[in-house]
Amino acid sequence: MKQAKELLGEYGLRKTKCRLDILDLFLSHQQALAHADIEQVLGDRYDRVTIYRTLYSFKEQGLLHSINDISGAVKFALCQEACSQHQHYDNHIHFSCTQCGQTFCLNEVHIPAMTLPAGYSVHNLHFSAEGICKACNARE
Ligand SMILES: [Zn+2]
Ligand SMILES: [Zn+2]
Ligand SMILES: [Zn+2]
Structure with a gap:
């Protein structure tokens, strides 16, 4: 696992x-994080605008991608190596757990390629699955 310092460099x-603090948070969590999750941990150190700006600049830089999950909150997750500035290649499925409410990147599950009618070009493809996550299933 990469370190926050290394990634920024x-x-x-x-x-x-x-x-560094925000990246550390992402590196130490498996699930996607919403602005509110980050504020809960770092809210006493940084104001919400600073956190917000940092998240969006990470997104711009290709470090994080955003996910619109079932809760309606925008969540963020670390990108794989392939992403770069202004160019995301996050073609994996997102899994939302209806029990714990967490969202996970299933990086190994790729969105199947699809053919669109002539005249359409895709910029973003969102593919999400809902169900019970691994941790919740193990708890049953
Ligand atoms: Zn990305
Ligand atoms: Zn769960
Ligand atoms: Zn993802």
Whole structure:
């Protein structure tokens, strides 16, 4: 697993404390995180605008991708290596657990290629699954 410092360096981003703390949070969680989740942990150190800006700049830089999950909240998750600035290649499925409410990237499950009618071009493809996650299933 990569370190936050290493990642910021790779993406040519300044290593501010806020960026490091937010990245650390993503690196230590398996599930996607909403702004509110981050604020809960780091809210006493950084104001919401700073957190918001950091998340969106990470998205711009190809470090994080956003997910619209069943809760209606926008969540963020770390991108795989293939993503770069302004160009995301996150063609995996997102899994939302109806029991714990968490969303996970299923990086190994790719969205099947599809053929669209002439005249349409795709910029983003969202594919999500709902059900019970691994952790919740193990708890039963
Ligand atoms: Zn991405
Ligand atoms: Zn679950
Ligand atoms: Zn994802």
